[in-house]
Amino acid sequence: MSSTKFLLGALLGAAVGVQVGILIAPDKGENTRKKLGKKGNEYLDEVNGKVNTFLDGLNKKVSEASSEVDKLTKKAKAEAEKFTK
Numbered sequence: 001m002s003s004t005k006f007l008l009g010a011l012l013g014a015a016v017g018v019q020v021g022i023l024i025a026p027d028k029g030e031n032t033r034k035k036l037g038k039k040g041n042e043y044l045d046e047v048n049g050k051v052n053t054f055l056d057g058l059n060k061k062v063s064e065a066s067s068e069v070d071k072l073t074k075k076a077k078a079e080a081e082k083f084t085k
Contacts, residue, residue: 007050015043 022035 011043011047015039 018039019036022032022039025032027035
């Protein structure tokens with residue numbers, strides 16, 4: 001099991017656990033809805049932060065790979081020109 005799947009599963013499990021805990025706690029419906037909304041927004045912010053961090057890392061890797069491909073392309077063209085002259 002990959003660590004990403006485990007982390008997402010753990011986050012989902014924690015979110016569901018908190019939501020169920022709030023739902024069964026004795027409180028007014030209005031207060032419960034406010035708590036659910038607040039917690040939902042907190043989890044959404046956390047997930048957005050993790051997704052943005054992941055995408056930033058992915059963009060960096062793609063940029064590095066693109067740079068390496070450009071270098072290899074230039075090198076291959078230079079080598080090919082040696083044989084055509």
